[in-house]
Amino acid sequence: MRQLRKVLVANRGEIALRIMRTCKELGIRSVAVFSEADRQSAHVRYADEACCIGPAPSKDSYLAIERVLHAAETSGADAVHPGYGFLSENASFAERCAAAGLVFIGPPASAIAVMGDKTHARKLMQKAGVPVVPGTPLAVETVEEAMWTAESMGYPVIIKAAAGGGGKGMRLIESPEQLAQSISLSQSEARSSFGDSRVFIEKYVVRPRHIEVQVLLDSHGGAVHLFERECSVQRRHQKVIEEAPSCAVAPVLRDRITGAALRAARACGYEGAGTVEFLVDQDQEFYFMEMNTRLQVEHPVTEWITGLDLVAEQIRVADGERLPFTQSDLAMHGHSIECRIYAEDPASGFLPDAGMLIRHAPPTGIGVRVDASFDEPGEVSIYYDPMIAKVSTWGRTREEAIRRMARALKDYAIAGVKTTIPFCLRLMESEVFRRGDLSTHFVTDHPALSVPRPVPYGQARAAAIAAALGQRVRLPAGVQPSGQWQQRRRR
Ligand code: ADP
16 A cells, blocks of 8 residues: 655645644654745744745745645655645646656545636536526626526626636626626636636525535545534635534534535545535525635634544545545534634724734633644734634534633734734624624624724733733733734834
8 A cells, every 4th residue: 555655735834834743643754845935934844844945926936836846856755735725726736746746635636627617616516416506507708698697597696707716706796787897897807816717697695604514535435524614704705713513504404415515526526625615595505606625724623523633534545545434433523613813904804914923822721722823923924825823612512612712812912913813702702603693794794893892092002012022911802912002014
């Protein structure tokens, strides 16, 4: 049997560290790649070997296929783990790895390719009997075609880029006039963002929940699901808070939606860990949205409730092993919640806030996990995603996981940039979140949660000074030392 010995991690930040930790547990050496901006980064220090692959901009380093492959060759790695983002859903990168004799720790390139094109994926899903959101079967070319389709579905509709991702390239359309104005604009936006101008139209599902199913398939026909996650709390169509299981999914719906997810995965010849995303409407009808052919940011909540290490499972599958369990061996235990901590300011529409983290001391304790990209104060770079950390908690019940998360967020000592911590804390403490009354409109429906509580002037000033001096201070719940007292250097 093949045995992987050295894995190159083609990524940075918390996910690179997270993958390397599992490699270490499995006795596999890890190779980091890094850009010049990341020379001092934690993932570079943690790896067994590290290789600089170019300047700061992603296109010249983490997205530069030749450079990543060259690093793999010179380091003698036998496999590549792409993490999420960057090259993780790039079918030609998966192909190039295979051609270079490297094991790609992910699905076959053909599965990435078909799921990376939303119109092809929709077609394949319909064939496999997986419900999709009503919409155009293929890309729309003309305004007339778009008008006719939208008229037959009824407004509102959503325009999406066929090659879109990361919440980009979507536009909500509420009237024929708006549609007429938006089609060519969306096409040119899609061309500049994704190098592919094709757009299509979907019915806009009103107040849906975002429910996704984690699947795991080996190359011998073994296939299981690892239950669902709910990711309805989003801003700009991107997730901020995730949990598992979903409090809106009863056993009957769970059976149906996980069954559909496995049909989706089998239909594209999937191997490894993947996520099938659905929208669930108010009548509990669900619709396929897309399949993410990689490890998800929010995979820790699934790890909490199943006790599995998803990266270890990915590596075993890529190494040609069979899944060591069947569906009946798997069960959910308790509840887990994850908050993504971004260097962003919720009060100003979640604008990124790069700069120096002058203090970074994450929470610890029972049932708390922090996947962070900083092991000491450092810089939130303007070049990359502004996510600082993911805090996930486990509890025997949802209520316990929420209470634990609120405690963890209060314990998180961080200063230098504005973060989403106070926002997440207000959310954990809000009645509406505790009730589980969620939809993808949650953040806009509850604007008060994005606004900081007023802090007495003296308290904020004292807190900022103490934090700058690296001291622990007792702050009112949800308050961060920031604003005019914040010390930071911008590039
Ligand atoms: P991306 O690939 O860019 O992440 P998705 O298709 O996964 O885009 O959609 C991201 C989010 O956008 C969803 O979680 C949901 O909030 C919203 N969304 C997408 N399609 C629809 C739709 N047809 N109706 C309502 N909301 C939608």
